Amino acid sequence: MNEEHWQAIVSCDDSYDGRFWYGVLTTGIFCRPSCKSRVPKQENIRLFATTEEAEKIGLRPCKRCQPQSVQWRPxxxxxALRVERLIDECYQEPLNLTEIASRLFVSPYYMQRSFTRLKSCSPSQYLSQKRVEAAKRLLTETSNSVTDIAMQVGFRTSAYFAQVFHKLTGQTPTQYRAEYGQRIEQIGRKSETGS
Structure with missing residues (x-):
């Protein structure tokens, strides 16, 4: 084992996952380089190019990092992916941090911390962004009132919707509709005339 491999194991570097696996001969278990289990003594480690090689000498896959699983993620x-998927599918519903955590059977604190670290925004911020993106489409593609659109995309009140929309876009919903709705109409007229 060279220094690069050792450092990948010590730092739990997931960029080495799939490039090699390591077995701990004293425990009889093999892991991915990114495994968060305690770092074993270097002299007890053996490297493998495939999971089959590790199993061939009698090592068992780690239950924590599941090295034999192709789709495994920490x-x-x-x-974070489950939170993102839930928000993408249910953003129109009355969601908040507690509700999302409850649906996913996790602690709100752990969910918030993990999602924010990996996605660079909180679940609440992601939810607001998703709702505002949907509202932008409705503002330019429909003639629904701002209040109706606010309710359709999951905001409880049009005042709060307008506040969040302005914060994220720098415009009120009405200003956005006036500016971008006209652009879409102009593009539509140009395509109809062929110019």
Whole structure:
């Protein structure tokens, strides 16, 4: 084992996952380089190019990092993806941090911390962004009132919707509709005339 491999194991570097696996001969277990289990003594480690090689000499896969699983992700990454998917599918519903955590059977604190670290925004910020993006489409593609659009995308009141929309876009919903709705109409007229 060279220094690069050792450092990948010590630092739990996930960029080495799939490039090699390591077995701990004293415990009889093999892991991914990114495994968060306690760092074993260097003299007890043996490297493998495939999981089959490790199994061939009698090592068992680690239950924590599941090295034999192709689709495996660290638990916090998996959670962040589940949060993102839930928000993408249910943003119109009355969601908040507690509700999201409850639906995913996790602690709100752990969910918030993991999602924010991995996605560079909180679940609440992501939810607001998702709702505002949906509202932008509705503002330019429909003639629905701002209040109706606010309710359609999951905001409880049009005043709060307008506040969040302005914060994220720098415009009120009405200003956005006036500016971008006209642009879309102009593009539509140009395509109809063929110029």
């Amino acid at each position: 638990p916090d990454e998996e959670l």
